Amino acid sequence: MMYRTGIGYDVHQFAENRPLILGGVEIEHSHGLAGHSDADVLSHAIADSLLGAMGLPDIGHYFPPTDDSIEGISSLKILEKCRELADERGAVIQNVDSSMIAEAPKVLPHAEAMKEKIAAALGVTTGQIGIKATTNETMGFVGRHEGIAALASAMIYVPD
Numbered sequence: 001m002m003y004r005t006g007i008g009y010d011v012h013q014f015a016e017n018r019p020l021i022l023g024g025v026e027i028e029h030s031h032g033l034a035g036h037s038d039a040d041v042l043s044h045a046i047a048d049s050l051l052g053a054m055g056l057p058d059i060g061h062y063f064p065p066t067d068d069s070i071e072g073i074s075s076l077k078i079l080e081k082c083r084e085l086a087d088e089r090g091a092v093i094q095n096v097d098s099s100m101i102a103e104a105p106k107v108l109p110h111a112e113a114m115k116e117k118i119a120a121a122l123g124v125t126t127g128q129i130g131i132k133a134t135t136n137e138t139m140g141f142v143g144r145h146e147g148i149a150a151l152a153s154a155m156i157y158v159p160d
């Protein structure tokens, strides 16, 4: 038996007239995030952490930014694809942990709702999903409210 870990990082720029979707949850804010997909930076980081743990190529390999057919795709679908790839290999997701780095809005009040969406997409329990957040203490692009970054780590069990 083997346990494997993976990491993921993503960042998206704020844009006007876009919904702000984080962990599959729409959050009221003055700006949303720009992207070819729904720009759910948290789900993207989590997807990459799972793909990394499985030793697979990253999110852009499965969902290329050049693919017009996925414009506006819900990133929960990307997490569902990660679950499918895990199932195909008999891999079992043990846990996912994550942090968002955002000056605003406050995201922790939405963490439970995000856990529910993410857990459902991955076929795990909410207790297996960690969601944290920090500001960047006004420094850098996050500090200037230019965008949101997210980090994630995953552990999976892979049978022999």
Ligand SMILES: Nc1ccn([C@@H]2O[C@H](COP(=O)(O)O)[C@@H](O)[C@H]2O)c(=O)n1
Residues within 6 Å of the ligand: 101, 102, 103, 104, 105, 106, 107, 108, 109, 132, 133, 134, 135, 136, 137
């Ligand atoms: N976008 C954010 C940022 C932070 N939080 C919560 O606030 C706590 C304090 O953040 P600091 O950066 O000032 O240390 C943090 O631990 C989070 O609980 C948040 O919800 N949303």
Ligand SMILES: C[C@@]1(CO)OP(=O)(O)OP(=O)(O)OC[C@H]1O
Residues within 6 Å of the ligand: 010, 011, 034, 035, 036, 037, 038, 039, 040, 044, 059, 060, 061, 063, 064, 065, 066, 070, 078
């Ligand atoms: C899923 C994709 C598809 O275009 O989403 P984007 O919104 O482009 O987001 P990004 O995190 O820059 O790259 C991942 C892409 O593969």
